Amino acid sequence: MWETVWQKLRTTVEIVAAERLQRCSQSIVAHHASANGLYLCTMHIRIGTRSSRLALWQAEYIQELLQAGGLTSELVLIETKGDQILDRSLSKIGSKGVFTQELEDQLRAGQIDIAVHSAKDLQSSLPADLSLIAFTERERVNDVLVSRDTTLSLTSGQAFVVGTSSTRRVAMLKHYCPHIKVVDMRGNLQTRLRKLDEGQCDALLLAYAGVHRMHYDDLIAEHLPTDDFTPAVGQGSVAIEVADTLPLDKLAAVRRLTNHEPTEVCVKAERAYLRRLEGGCSIPVFALATHTTEGQVSLTGGIISLDGNEWLRETFVGPPAEAEKLGHDLAEAVLTRGGDAMLQGIRAAL
Numbered sequence: 001m002w003e004t005v006w007q008k009l010r011t012t013v014e015i016v017a018a019e020r021l022q023r024c025s026q027s028i029v030a031h032h033a034s035a036n037g038l039y040l041c042t043m044h045i046r047i048g049t050r051s052s053r054l055a056l057w058q059a060e061y062i063q064e065l066l067q068a069g070g071l072t073s074e075l076v077l078i079e080t081k082g083d084q085i086l087d088r089s090l091s092k093i094g095s096k097g098v099f100t101q102e103l104e105d106q107l108r109a110g111q112i113d114i115a116v117h118s119a120k121d122l123q124s125s126l127p128a129d130l131s132l133i134a135f136t137e138r139e140r141v142n143d144v145l146v147s148r149d150t151t152l153s154l155t156s157g158q159a160f161v162v163g164t165s166s167t168r169r170v171a172m173l174k175h176y177c178p179h180i181k182v183v184d185m186r187g188n189l190q191t192r193l194r195k196l197d198e199g200q201c202d203a204l205l206l207a208y209a210g211v212h213r214m215h216y217d218d219l220i221a222e223h224l225p226t227d228d229f230t231p232a233v234g235q236g237s238v239a240i241e242v243a244d245t246l247p248l249d250k251l252a253a254v255r256r257l258t259n260h261e262p263t264e265v266c267v268k269a270e271r272a273y274l275r276r277l278e279g280g281c282s283i284p285v286f287a288l289a290t291h292t293t294e295g296q297v298s299l300t301g302g303i304i305s306l307d308g309n310e311w312l313r314e315t316f317v318g319p320p321a322e323a324e325k326l327g328h329d330l331a332e333a334v335l336t337r338g339g340d341a342m343l344q345g346i347r348a349a350l
């Protein structure tokens, strides 16, 4: 529904925003001319974010993109349930909005203009009064093995202990690396690294994007191929969420300065897949869309059982304009080829 409304509004909004910008620059010039002191005519954006270091990196990245376009902004730090509860695995807390609910409450209350999230952490369907208006250019999407011993390799056949809390990564490790022992490891990146140093595991399995953004590249022992370790939906992109009460000129300006259209197309295809499966971030489903050299979008995704034994993976290719249909078609194929039964088994076990 939002999509059609957005399409209709888009042109109007951009014209309004352009006119407003023009008026601003004229008035700045006028004030300079009359030497009446500086007349400030910038749009100010209140950015809601969690306060983990990775979340702050993301929010500051958005801040830089806005600043480059002449907008001022401030960060509003918000704690979520996912930040507070660290002693239970995410699949037990329930994935629904565990890292997002408090931010969404403040969007609705008008306390913040935008909420910044890892696209990966977002539920597949949002409430009707909220929407995602931008996805930033994607970082490399693959997972990496992180350790103080960078000679470690998952393919060496050597047995060691890997910490991860993601059901997708656990299942994939069981499938591809049965010689590896997997232990549950929650907490933000810094907490996990501390646990690694305390000896709770020999290595961690993490998204390259987060590791790189936190400057831990030196600890990368191995880059995992996306053909095997297909990433989670949205991995590597930062998403901006707003409430439908946000003034349209702000919406248009933020989107224009932060959205990366090729990434948006890919993440929308992936999210359409996830939505049809009604999967949250605790279900071991995966999908990755890329642009082909022929200008098409290729979407590969599937589902893996918690023990890693059963596994479905399909690829659909189509035009960028039909990205969401691709996601939907992929989901239908996966569901009818046995995914439905697998999902039921997974939901019952979690």
Ligand SMILES: NCc1[nH]cc(CCC(=O)O)c1CC(=O)O
Binding pocket: 118, 119, 120, 121, 205, 206, 207, 208, 209, 210, 211, 234, 235, 236, 237, 238
């Ligand atoms: N679930 C936590 C989370 N959310 C986003 C990232 C990494 C950065 C990204 O993919 O945008 C991570 C950590 C991880 O999976 O290693």
